[in-house]
Amino acid sequence: TSDQVDMISYITEENKRRKRKRIILIELYFESVLLGMAYLISHRAPRGIGSFSDDEHKYTLRKYLLKDMYDGSEAACYDQLRLTKRNFHDFCTMLCERCGLSSSVYVTVEEKVAMFLLVAGHGLKMKLLRGTYKRSLGTISTHFSAILRAILSMHGEFIKLPDANVQSPNDYKWKWF
Template sequence: MASWIDNERVRPLVAAFTTIVVVVACLIEEMNQTRRGRSKEPSIFRDLTRKNHIERVLRSGRDYCVSYLRMDVGPFMHLASIMRDKHLLLDTRYVSVEEQLSMFLHIVGHNTKNRTMRVEYVRSGETISRYFNNVLKAICAIRDDFVHPPCGNCHSEIECNPNWYPFFKDCIGLLDGTHIDASISPQELPWFRGRKGPTQNVLAVVNPDLQFTYVLAGWEGSANDFTVLKDALSRPQPEGKYYLVDAGYTTMQGFIAPYRGVRYHLKEHSGRAPTNLKELFNLQHSMLRSRVERAFAILKNHFKILTSHPFFPFRTQVRLVIACCILHNYIAGVDPNDILLDEGITQHDDQIMSSQPRSQREQREENRQWIELRDKIAHDMWDRYSGFV
């Protein structure tokens, strides 16, 4: 009996089916090749667009680079090498360390939104967000390298100024607080709401050379400066040294405030010579301590993200304040002639442990000693000033 395939009626059907299968397979292969060719072409275009964008930023001159990245080319490349050497950032198959840093610096420098960055870097919003958080974490990891606590020696800016030396030779920092806009959940909003809306209260210590030596961020905006200060009182400091604070604080161990009820702010002294030792002390105190206010002004001018309403989780908002202070110190140390720093001059939080409680009598005695030190400094200033008048 002959096989069924030998049947004259079945054989044409088999041949036709085989032909159809081959044709369909060829069409599918052709479509796949066309699709691969089409997807490859835009990918190359996107890579060239990103490469040209980064090169234009880094090679268009100092003004353009500082305007876009908030730092010059040299400091930028040095920061990228630090990140590589410490293995804090890695070059991926598609995104280099330089591109990761440039995205982050442009966002914090100009408060650029994610949708704008997607267009400029031809990246997805998820990619922009992921690398932003990676760089933020890396910047905070180098905090100890660029935010150094005071060593206790007299700062050169004080030592070289006869108005301040030797009167403030034991001053190791200028302390003040500032408020940064915050985005808070409705449940926590009452604690963070201040006179200017929801904010986080940031306490910082600055050297006379405008570099931050201590930053405490994340406090509720409704907390006053002295409440925030008390949370940091246990931080160890050199014996006999002190910080200069404004009239919102009080003179106590390690902190010297100006005389209350006496002219203090520089504009109040404009065109008027001091008439007594308290006015003279307040004038010199204000001239020196005003540098912490200038440091805050430079910081906010440098990184516009600190002056705009944030849309990040609150933990990220706190880290951003720390990261911007670290970058400020880095730029001031690597490039002291930075354009933005010159403009401002001319015009891992530590866990805070509560201090041991002391009796009110002991506190009054300590405060009295520091008040006497302030009076001695004021008398010495007045004696020298009277000798010149």
């Protein structure tokens, strides 16, 4: 009988220990599930259409357009900007070094020059650039004027005035030149 009582007390203690162990494991499980859910909720990206803000979308679009334009193929760069890639980058560098042109917080020198060349080279309306580059007309106009002033300040390097000593040909069509 004493052995039976000892056996019963041992079994009871063993059951209590197992029950405590189960309770601790269940608590740990629920804590880990709650922590996992909290992590997923706090680090989850928004879904659907609003996954990017409008500003991020505009920035990404402009970056893609410009990268495709002046870092893409040579033919695409020449077709759009009327300059080869090397000439475009040299032109941007020249405007920065000699005219003091610099990138602003939101617009790079390359983007300013590309917008200028699209308007000047293709006769593109600034309103079309507004739609393409997602910039306001004021921004486009300001940067266009800045590039134009920079180019005009280097007129001695770009514009060669005619020599007054040269006789014009007798061709009647020459009068237009």
